[in-house]
Amino acid sequence: MKQRNSQRGAASFLGATPDQVAAEESVIASLLCDNEDLFDVDGLRPGDFYNPQSQLIYAAIAEIIGAGKTADLVTVSHRLKGEVPAAEIARFLDRVPISTNLKAHADIIREGAKRRTLQKQAFSAAQACSQGVDINEIVTLMHNTDDDRTEGHDISMASIATRSMEWLEEMDAADGSPGLPTGFKEYDSVMGGLHPTDFILIAARPSMGKTALLLNMARNLGRRKVPGLIFSMEMSERQLCNRLTSDVGSINSQIFRHGKVPSEAMWQRIHDAASAVAEMPLYIDETPNQSISQIETIAQKYHRRCGIGWIGVDYLQQMKGWNPKEQGDMADITKRLKGLAKRLDIPVIALSQLNRKLEDRTSKVPILSDLRDTGAMEQDADIVLFPYRPAVYSEEAHPNAATLIAAKNRNGPIGKFDLRWDPEYTRFNDA
Ligand SMILES: Nc1ncnc2c1ncn2[C@@H]1O[C@H](COP(=O)(O)OP(=O)(O)OP(=O)(O)O)[C@@H](O)[C@H]1O
Numbered sequence: 001m002k003q004r005n006s007q008r009g010a011a012s013f014l015g016a017t018p019d020q021v022a023a024e025e026s027v028i029a030s031l032l033c034d035n036e037d038l039f040d041v042d043g044l045r046p047g048d049f050y051n052p053q054s055q056l057i058y059a060a061i062a063e064i065i066g067a068g069k070t071a072d073l074v075t076v077s078h079r080l081k082g083e084v085p086a087a088e089i090a091r092f093l094d095r096v097p098i099s100t101n102l103k104a105h106a107d108i109i110r111e112g113a114k115r116r117t118l119q120k121q122a123f124s125a126a127q128a129c130s131q132g133v134d135i136n137e138i139v140t141l142m143h144n145t146d147d148d149r150t151e152g153h154d155i156s157m158a159s160i161a162t163r164s165m166e167w168l169e170e171m172d173a174a175d176g177s178p179g180l181p182t183g184f185k186e187y188d189s190v191m192g193g194l195h196p197t198d199f200i201l202i203a204a205r206p207s208m209g210k211t212a213l214l215l216n217m218a219r220n221l222g223r224r225k226v227p228g229l230i231f232s233m234e235m236s237e238r239q240l241c242n243r244l245t246s247d248v249g250s251i252n253s254q255i256f257r258h259g260k261v262p263s264e265a266m267w268q269r270i271h272d273a274a275s276a277v278a279e280m281p282l283y284i285d286e287t288p289n290q291s292i293s294q295i296e297t298i299a300q301k302y303h304r305r306c307g308i309g310w311i312g313v314d315y316l317q318q319m320k321g322w323n324p325k326e327q328g329d330m331a332d333i334t335k336r337l338k339g340l341a342k343r344l345d346i347p348v349i350a351l352s353q354l355n356r357k358l359e360d361r362t363s364k365v366p367i368l369s370d371l372r373d374t375g376a377m378e379q380d381a382d383i384v385l386f387p388y389r390p391a392v393y394s395e396e397a398h399p400n401a402a403t404l405i406a407a408k409n410r411n412g413p414i415g416k417f418d419l420r421w422d423p424e425y426t427r428f429n430d431a
Contacts, residue, residue, distance in 0.1 A: 014112075014115055014116050014119050015050065016050035016051065016112055017112065019108055020050060020108055020109060020112040021050070021051070022105075023105040023106075023108040023109050023112075024049050024050065024051055024054045024109055025054075025092055025095050026095065026101075026102070026105045027041055027044070027058070027102060027105050027106060027109065028054055028057055028058060028061070028092045029092045029093060029095040030102055031058070031061050031071065032061070032071065032072060032073060032076065032089075032092060032093060033093075035061075035065050035070060035071055037102055038061070038062065038065050040102045040103055040106070041102060041103070041105075041106040043156070043159070044058070044106050044109060044110065046058050046059035046062070047113065048109050048110055048112075048113035049109060049113075050112060050113075050116070053084050053088055056080055056083055056084050057076060057080065057084060057089060057092070060076050060079045060080050061076055063079070064076065064079060066156075073086070073089060073090055073093065076089055077089050077090075121141065121142060122142075124141060125138050125141055125142050128141065134291075134293065136291065136293040136294045136296075136297050137293050139297045140293050140296050140297050140300075177192045177193050178192070178193075178195060178196065179191070179192040179193025179194050179195045179196075179347075180193050180194040180221055180224075180226055180309060180310060180347065181193045181194075181220060181221075181224070182194060182216075182217045182220060183216065183217060183219070183220030183221075184404065184417060184419065184428070184430055185430050186417045186418075186430065187404060187406070187417045190406075190412075190413060190415050190417070191383070191406060191409065191412060191413070191415070192412065194217070194310060194347040194349070195347060195382075195411075196341075196345045196346050196347060197341050197342045197345055197346075197347070197382075198341060198347045198348070198382040198383055198410075199334070199337055199338040199341045199347075199348050199350070199380055199381050199382050199383075200347055200348065200349045200350070200381065200382065200383040200384075200385065201349075201350055201351075201352055201371075201377055201381040201383065201384045201385065202214060202349060202350070202351050202352070202385045202386075202387065203351070203352040203353070203354050203366065203370075203371060203377075203384065203385070203386055204353075204354055204366065204386055204387050204388065205353070205354050205356070205358060205359070205364075205366075205392070206353060207392065208387055208388065208389060208392060209387050209389065209402070209421065209426070209428065210314070210315065210351045210352075210387060211234075211235065211240075211243070211314055211315075211351065211426075212243070212387075212426040212427065212428060213385075213387050213404070213428055214230070214312050214314060214349060214351060215240065215243050215244055215247065215426070216247065216427055216428050217312075217349070218230065218244070218280075218282055218312065219244055219247050219248060219280070221309070221310060222244075222277070222280025222281065222282050223276075223280065225280075225281055226281070226309040226310065227281035227282070227283070227302075227306050227307055227308045227309055228281070228282050228283070228308055228309060228310045228311065228312065229282075229283045229284075229285065229298070229299060229302045229306075229308045229310075229311050229312070230282065230283070230284045230285070230311075230312040230313075230314065231285050231287075231290060231295055231298075231311070231312065231313045231314065232284055232285065232286050232314050233286075233287070233288050233289060233290060233313075233314065233315065233318035233319065234288075234314060234315060234318055235286070235314070236286050237284045237286040240284055240286075241274075241277060241284075242256035243256075243426055244277045244280075244282075245270060245273045245274050245277050246273075246424075246425050246426065246427075247425050247426065247427045248273040248276050248277055249269050249270060249272060249273025249274075249276075250425055251266070251269055251270055251273060251425070252424040252425070253424060253425065253426055254424070255270070281306070283302055283306065283308070285298060288318065289318060289319070289320045290319060290320060291319070291320040291321055292319065292320075292321065292332065292333045292336045292337070294320075295313065295319075295337075295340075296336065296340055299311055299340055299344065300344070303344045303346070308344075308346065309346050310346050310347045310348070310349065311340070311341075311344075311346065311347075311348045311349065312349045312350075312351070313337065313348070313349070313350040313351065314351045315350070315351035315352055315353065316330075316333065316334075316350050316351065316352045316353075316377075317352065317353050319333060321333060330376070330377075331376035331380075334350075334376050334377050334380040334381070335376065335380055337350055337380070338380045338381075338382075352371075352377060354366055354370045354371070354386075355370055355371075355372075357370070358370050364388075364390075364392075364393045365386075365388055365405070366386040366388065366405065366407070367407065368384060368407050368408060371384070378408070381408060382408075382409070382410040382411065383406065383408060383409050383410070384406070384407045384408035385404060385405065385406055385407070386404075386405040386407055387402065387403075387404055387405075387419075387428070388402065388403045388404075388405055389401065389402045389403075389421055391421075399421075399423070400420050400421050400422065401420075401421070402418075402419040402420060402421040402428055402431075403416050403417065403418055403419065404416070404417040404419055404428070405417075418431035419431055
């Protein structure tokens with residue numbers, strides 16, 4: 001009885017079915033006979049093969065062909081000397097290769113690999129559930145199915161170059177930039193908007209207008225019907241909605257603060273603006289103190305369900321695990337936000353406070369080194385933006401003067417963009 005229970009608890013992982021074994025043998029036999037067939041197997045990876053020897057042989061064939069040489073029994077045996085006996089490699093040649101059906105055979109191999117991966121993942125998730133691991137970690141584990149691999153994504157340079165050209169042709173035909181427009185004309189023209197896969201940091205001292213800047217971009221994208229998701233760990237969903245309404249309708253935000261609407265005409269304006277905001281495909285998660293795992297899980301869910309085209313995180317210092325004494329944890333957060341941008345192929349915009357050491361300088365204009373001591377932000381960010389309003393520090397400065405400083409741009413120019421600040425609507429405009 002005891003033994004039966006322990007057997008029931010043990011994992012019994014899938015092996016290869018006879019058709020998968022046949023498919024693996026067929027692909028290797030075909031490749032050994034005709035190297036051109038490699039292009040037909042469409043991004044198959046060594047790890048997709050079940051048989052460990054097949055994995056090694058396939059990897060050797062792909063490497064030899066990749067180096068511009070011919071892969072045959074002699075060259076492959078030479079490369080795998082000491083790992084796979086030549087007689088074992090020759091055994092594949094006993095099969096009659098059916099290269100006309102190679103694509104179908106590659107699909108069978110890929111499907112087998114996908115089943116085995118999913119089974120292992122489900123097993124790990126079941127174990128994590130019974131061990132009480134954080135629920136969000138488990139959901140992330142379940143979602144990390146390496147979609148690219150399971151879809152047979154070809155990562156060879158030949159294929160990447162083709163895709164890049166197709167992308168450029170598409171963009172050229174669409175007569176526009178691949179970036180999402182922020183709505184700030186000069187910024188968009190120089191920086192090309194917000195680029196997919198970019199991790200964009202908006203950093204400033206408190207009350208400089210970081211949230212305002214993010215919401216101004218959200219309003220512009222919302223009007224263009226680009227879905228977006230904002231993690232607002234400081235302000236509530238109602239506060240953000242009120243700010244958007246104030247911005248869209250040019251309504252003094254103090255009305256929302258005091259909860260008193262001065263006239264019927266103002267009610268009408270508020271209703272009109274609120275209706276326009278309601279039609280924007282924006283999603284706001286106001287849960288405070290979210291962990292990076294929670295953010296990843298929620299972002300992936302909204303990306304799948306609603307096709308979100310950008311993400312905003314307001315702000316990093318409010319995230320669970322953001323602790324200056326734990327530089328490693330902070331670096332993990334920024335790395336994973338960059339990873340999220342890449343995986344979902346959308347821009348991720350994170351807001352961040354700047355260190356108060358800046359206040360000790362004569363010039364209060366932020367510089368990149370103000371990001372030091374804050375994990376790997378400076379390194380992980382593709383773009384670093386500093387909104388700056390001189391009136392915060394000097395009574396002599398014009399109250400509406402503002403600059404958006406692009407202090408870092410991994411793939412393009414940096415620059416300074418003059419803006420106008422309208423405080424009553426918490427709105428930045430083109431100057
Ligand atoms: N009705 C208003 N009239 C004048 N100024 C306003 C009004 N509403 C907001 N502000 C100003 O807008 C700024 C707030 O901007 P915002 O919250 O976007 O800044 P932040 O950099 O995100 O701040 P924090 O770091 O504190 O979250 C503050 O300087 C505030 O004084």
